[in-house]
Amino acid sequence: MKTRVFGIAAISLALASGYAFAQSSTVNGAAGGAVTGAIVGGPVGAAVGGVAGAVVGTAIDPPPQRVVTYVQEQPIPDDTVVVRQKVVVGRTLPSSVVLTPVPHNRRYAYAVVNHERVIVEPRSRRVVEILE
Structure with missing residues (x-):
């Protein structure tokens, strides 16, 4: 019973923070990771997924729309x-x-690359976005 309540609270908190800070890729990553983790692993999965999603959201910021349009x-x-x-982001x-x-x-x-347009950070050569 306690784990179910904790899981629901974790998901609610993650979703609420995602709506409040929709401009932040870190929060979106955290919320998405928490929801996915909760589905797969329950409350513990929500906590782990939230942390992992925040790390990925921080690491990869999408380019501005005018960069995408130019490419x-x-x-x-x-x-x-x-x-x-x-080729993977x-x-x-x-x-x-x-x-x-x-x-x-x-x-x-x-x-x-491989007939796909790819936006990259030039210093690290890391793929930021793959355009369809």
Whole structure:
């Protein structure tokens, strides 16, 4: 009985904080992680999922919409780079992938890998977003 009440309270708290701070990727990650963790592992899963979601939300901030729009408007070259590893948000791209800087926003660059547009942090080469 106590675990059920604790689980419901944890989920309610996580969801309420997510609505209150919707602009923060950390809170969204925490709320999403807590809900997923609660479904899978109950109250303990909610706590672990909330912490994990907050860490992931902090690590990966989505680029501004104008960066996304700029990258979407660029033509895909005929000779795109193909890599063996799956391109995933949070992973780094190999050094063989040429990054093109985004004008007016040095925080981001982009590349076309495996016929997909990818927005990257140029210093770390870490994938920030994959565009469909």
